[in-house]
Amino acid sequence: MTDGQWSLQAQVRWKELTAPLVISQTIHLPHYTFQS
Amino acid sequence: MGLADSRLSIEIPVYLSPPPSSKSPLVTTASKPLTNGTNLEAKFTVLPSPSTPPQRIPFQLSLNSPSIPSSPTDLKISVGLCRHTWTKGIDTSLGSPDGHDFPGIVVGSLTPGISRPQPGNIGLRDDGKGMVVEGEYEIGEGMTSVRGCGLRVNVSALLHH
Numbered sequence: 001m002t003d004g005q006w007s008l009q010a011q012v013r014w015k016e017l018t019a020p021l022v023i024s025q026t027i028h029l030p031h032y033t034f035q036s
Numbered sequence: 037m038g039l040a041d042s043r044l045s046i047e048i049p050v051y052l053s054p055p056p057s058s059k060s061p062l063v064t065t066a067s068k069p070l071t072n073g074t075n076l077e078a079k080f081t082v083l084p085s086p087s088t089p090p091q092r093i094p095f096q097l098s099l100n101s102p103s104i105p106s107s108p109t110d111l112k113i114s115v116g117l118c119r120h121t122w123t124k125g126i127d128t129s130l131g132s133p134d135g136h137d138f139p140g141i142v143v144g145s146l147t148p149g150i151s152r153p154q155p156g157n158i159g160l161r162d163d164g165k166g167m168v169v170e171g172e173y174e175i176g177e178g179m180t181s182v183r184g185c186g187l188r189v190n191v192s193a194l195l196h197h
Contacts, residue, residue, distance in 0.1 A: 008082055008173060010097050013112040014070075017077075021068040023080045023097075029090065 059084050097169040115173055142168045 009024035062082040067075045076099060083094040095115065 007158050008051050008080075008095060008115065008153065009091060010078075010080055010095070010115045012076070012078065012097075012115060014039070014076070016070045016072065017104070018069050018071055021076060021078055022065040023064060023078050023083045025147060026164055027062065027082055 093173040099167045
């Protein structure tokens, strides 16, 4: 993952799921970084 | 004759133009087995943000399964923004051991019947084939805008007197 790339990640938990479902999409947010 | 070490520093500002943001929806899919042997299919769509820089990121999460009820109980969905470049080693809450997440906007049970989400919230509707979760990720105050970066060049020279 290069600078400016982020993942928007969704996690689904449900009692019928054998494990949490995690799905993510890489998006580009060049304007944002961490405030360290 | 003596020697003197003189140093010259030059700062060269460099401004990087950000690449254009995507104007098309970004779609990805995933599947996970259920305890009854069927699968839960998920389609995650990230929609273009209406503003630059984006303050809110609209998304849709479609969930389909032959056995999913129209009003599921104990269904919890969280959505978060994360990156993994220079935060390695920080534990996360969304199952990624080597990254860092900003907090998910919603962690809680969904209430069927919400047709339109409020900012920072998610709603659930039945589209006839399954459930559609809609929402907007609102970028928080912990993220700052980067307007440019600089390149510093140090030059060192030895002068003979």
